[in-house]
Amino acid sequence: MIAPPSSPAIVKRAADSASAPAPSSVDSGVLREISRRVLWLSAAIVDAANRGRPNHSGVKVGGHQASSASMVDIMVALWFHSLRGEDRVSVKPHSSPVLHAINYLLGDLDESYLTTLRAKGGLQSYPSRLKDPDTVDFSTGSVGIGATAALWAAIAHRYTRSHFADTPVAGRFVSLLGDAELDEGAIWEAVADPQVASLGELLWVVDLNRQSLDRVVPDIQIERLQGMFAAAGWQVVTLKWGRFVCDLFERPGGRELRSRLEEMPNEEYQRMLRVPGEEVADRILSGQGSVELRDLVTSLTTVELGRAVRDLGGHDLPLLVDTFDGANDHRPTVVFAYTIKGRGLATEGHPNNHSALLTEPQMRQLAEACGIDTTDPWATFPAESDAGRLCTRRAEALARPATTPTDPVSVPTSLGHPHRKPVSTQAALGRLLADVVRDAPELAARLVTCSPDVASSTNLGGWINKTGVWSVKERHDWFADDRERVLRWSESESGQHIELGIAEVNLVGLLGELGTTWSRWGQRLIPVATIYDPFVSRALEPWSYGIYAGGQSILVGTPSGVTLAPEGGAHQSITTPSIGLEQPGCIAWEPAFAQDLEWTFLHAASQVGVPGGTSAYFRLSTRPLDPELANTPQDPALLERRRRQATAGGYRLSNHPAAEDDVTLVGVGVLMPEVVEAARVLAEHGVTAGVVCLTSPDLVFRSFQQRGRRETTGNPSGDVVEDLFPAHAAAPLVTVQDGHPHTLSFLAGVRGDRIRCLGVTDFGQSSDLDDAYALHGIDVTSITDAALTLAGR
Template sequence: MTTLNADTTPSLAASSTASTGLDPTPDVATLRSIATRVRWLSTAIVDAANRGRPNVSGVKAGGHQASCASMVDIMVALWFDALRREDRVSVKPHASPVLHAVNYLLGDLDPKYLPTLRELGGLQSYPSRLKDPDTVDFSTGSVGIGATAALWAALAHRYTAAHFGDTPPAGRFVSLLGDAELDEGAIWEAVADPQVACLGELLWVVDLNRQSLDRVVPDIQIERLQGMFAAAGWQVVTLKWGRAISELFARPGGAQLQQRLETMPNEEYQRMLRAPGCEVADRLLAGQDGPALSELVGSLTADELAAIVRDLGGHDLALLTQTFADVDEHRPTVVFAYTIKGRGLPIEGHPNNNSALLTAEQMSQLAGASGTSLDDPWRTFAAGSREADLCLERAQALRREPTPTCRDLDIPTSLGREHRTAGSTQAALGRLLADLVRDAPGMADRMVTCSPDVASSTNLGGWINKTGVWSATQRRDWFADDGQRVLRWSEVERGRHIELGIAEVNLVSLLGELGTTWSRWGQRLIPVATIYDPFVSRALEPWSYGIYAGGQSILVGTPSGVTLAPEGGAHQSITTPSIGLEQPNCVAWEPAFAQDLEWTFLEAARHVGVPGGTSAYFRLSTRPIDPALANLPDDPDLRERRRRHAIAGGYRLSSHPAGADQVTLVGVGAIMPEVIEAAQRLADQGVCAGIVVLTSPDLVFRSFQQRGHVSGGHSGDILGTLFPAHAPAPLVTVHDGHPHTLAFLAGARGDRIRCLGVSEFGQSSGLADAYRLHGLDAASIVDAALGLTGH
């Protein structure tokens, strides 16, 4: 671990802290001038959103002027000196106005957007890769998730570069995050992953302003944080003090001054920042003995002393630029940069400044100090000035080439496998992936699978044996000569499976970044992750956030529901169907039969990694089902008709027309054998029951929302096909999930409905007992149907 201050920086006479009255070097002086303007612009962006436009709703626009101010110097050192065009940066959520201010000075943002923060069609509240009008590398806003995105993007780039020789090069992957963000578990799950220690292109900069949303953090615990990163193999650099105060530490009494500042509680330090300059000396000397300290403090004016206690490493531009230039690129690096929240603003250091906004008078004073005015808040630098020249120079240096266009990819509609023996959809997925290597090699080349230590138990073994496990570094296979080994776990740079530890958040975060390679580097991937379905909820937020940020992928949850009955309530998932149905930019599937899985999976893959594409969620089962129950037509035209209905959301299994239904049984996934058995029992009692198989309640609901009007989407008018308006009938829906999932079908034609499903925690049992316990067995279905028909 390294702490940089006076030992590695120029003397006091070359200090970059202009407020000390010392002359900065020309280059640093230019950076300081730009930082002053960036601080003003970011503050004015938030001000314009709150005081600059009418508020008819009474809901404030909000913003974080103090959180922006603490990041300004760090970001100026990066964008105006350290970054290269190949670098990618994740910016902490509350610093989005700083990013927009920087982009504006670099000519990457039209000035018309500067007053539009948090306005429809304007600048987003937090950096958004897809919704902001300027360059944003990573969407942030979900604390901890955006910070780790750069890490997973680095891994995704390494994967594409290892497999495709025409992948554009990448530089550093930088994350700028607040110290309070380190409380998030997602951070440490990512840092601790074994593959991360070799990613020398990673650079994290922690804005250590020692304030969170509601308080001054009472204990920095910097040693603990440093140790945790170091234990994971990271280089740890700490920028605690700037150059000016570091030189004072070397003078007589300096050691006592350093000890005094470094041992005082955070709250006391923050309070000292709020005190008038004339009180700083007394506060520093309170309870201290020794003439050397008193003499040193007394040698400085009140203004010099007030400036010197603010001279932190995260605000020393020369120290920052030197640090970024000297980073060891052979291992990941974290820089802890000490800063002041609200640096340079009237709300500097205030314990409740997180959402505080400057008044009109304060804004006017800040404008004057920043060399601008409220009448012309978006003023840029005069042409020919050092600042304007540097902005032009850096704009050119950072300008990126357009992303290459992805090559066309041939994805078949079917692989032609004959599904003749009983099997589960989970096993069918494993066979399908293995078949791709032979039957669709072009698609297989672009397929990458991931799992959190459950590859073998989710049937990825055949795929892994054929394609290998990818590793950022080649590893020796010590079991290569073991003849009894079934799963060949060869970790090679050309492998197509990525195995992570048991950390579902890592899994879906990586999945999201693998799903953006088509738009970042012109390399289309079809990322597929398998996860135990009960743990989908645990991974929901980062998975959803990855989709929001533009990641397209396929998430497979298996096994699902209470069908894996012996596992009991601990491994039961009953809300996941609703999760899939309600997730934007994602299609949820739950096929019952192997052939349905093949069709729907290939259809889902077609929409991954393309402009306007979507992600997919598959809910699969370990229950073997006889494929003969699907009554698949032999006629090619009828089989193709079945396929089109299956990929639209469902199909009718009954041989009689819908108009003959006295009741319609609607089933999803693994429960279909009970639905089919119930229909036969009803027929034996003289009740004609139709059978509808839903492969995607999600797409059927979309069709319901469209009210039967074809809109060019996935589903079209599948609702009208399955439930024709001219043939109303009572409905019994059956699902190994919460019964509410299919309740919307009652509104299709106004039919009476009974929804069967799981709404209680389960317990270990046999399958028949589990279905009977939750009312999913054939007898329960028959009873519900007879109740609706009045028999």
């Protein structure tokens, strides 16, 4: 059942000998009293959601009483002894009722919320730092991702402290996670990042209850997990047994008892928890064992033997307190705490208890065991009691000062540089960032870039040369005297670029936490991450999680589309334009020209790291475009008008009024040269084609959706859809994008126009650019043909 560790890097607590006495400052009796109350409250919160309020839909409300029960003692040891106000904790998603129960006892949650789990305006199904009414440090729910958020928050805090001296001090960053979460790749990508081994403020506690959602885990392979953490430089602590059973292990027959318990399969151990107490001895002996083992087992009462087999390290409060207080602060620590899923409930140890709900009689049984009067289920401790006084002291100790926001940062609307030479939007971004250091130093000081080992190939070299690379600790630059080096890779705590390994999940995990520093510590950052656009899909869930949790940032996908023709289908993105349009809390941009990128990027930066702000996604390309195609006005007033149009979502390139269009060509991003050329060819055939350049189909869609609504949705683009497609000037539409064509299909509904959507619907292949565009039907010939057909020619 429980395999002994073998690595010398692994610390064993209460496993090979009787545990040390509890620290004198810990009153284990009071902690146990609080633990019983938290167990009851967490179960009652779920019970009230399912049996205590009307449910007319017939859909199960649900909850996780068993998963909460296994975490109760771990969380009580933390909140009622070990945590400090400056600590931040990520709570296992299925243990949210325990967090709310604890916050209630600490006076951080009003009683009225205890019956509102999973109800509108009530307690969220999983911890949410933006939507729950009490203190929640990290949103969780995406298994594995919420646990790693605390790790990235630690790096974000270190970065912020190294650049802004008035950043508040932080304490430990704690993650409470279930053992099944260790199956998630996001966990190991984060653990293996080289910088993590230096983060002594990290503490992870694994609730090792040996059950997943559907089953008892047949082989937890604890040694393998321990070894993987140890190999990454972590201190590994394993809490197998509590003090009571450890005392038995020291008695004659005790070593054999321990071997029997540790060698039995997980399933056998779980089954033993479910049988009547008088059967436990027979199951342990199972027709075998020495005389000493039999004497030891039979000398124990049924109650004592039942207590012994349940006496796991994750339920020994003094042992937990001692472990948390003694964690190494020079490297990250992971604690494997053996627990029982459903500990103390009627469903304890049942293989199908994950979502099981206690019946009414079982709830009454639990109330009796916890000393609760069911006529007053939400009772707190009397203020003058030992438990009440501890709750008061801990509430005071965990109180946090209000966050003082950063002084406003001046973000210019334009840098004022002319764009005269053909350039790609990817290269234009690199130049923009490098220019900001000189032209807008206040903005530059708040910018931080990161990439998954693609900084140079996404044109961040100029920015890095001017600002340096940030590292947890100073590193010697052995190439500083190499005159042939173009990219100066100087790593220090003063740098402003953070380089990660080739792990896109890590990238957006860090991006999200860099984007929360304004709300966590009052220091505004504007984080910008570059990623190869085809890999946005790989990073989608953790990126979405970061936005959901309140992180505001800018994600740059580049290069993109089949325009990256020679790289072949493996590096050609298709669905990302649609992903950007559909992502909540984010505005998607795909500017065609360098000037448009400058305007839209600065506009997006102004919206990051502020109350009510938003994230942004830029889809860029490596194909150089001639700025002359944009026909950018020279007159200052007209230039400002164009800037406003670009930041609203798009503008018309045509010189004639929209009412004269026989057909309207709508282009996005890198395909604007083909759209403009197709309009010229159509003119030779007597067809007047209007040309619309969209910088953000996302904003145009929002404008379309807002039409006719009585309430506004805060759409920053205003009525751009009317400006681009006026109701009085109906004309067939041909839309063109280096991405899936359905992204722009909504434009048919603006005026009821006939439409033909051109784009990429199949995997690409290696080719030159002309062949790639012809293959997917987004070349000049295809655009012209679609327009002539719609125009009846």
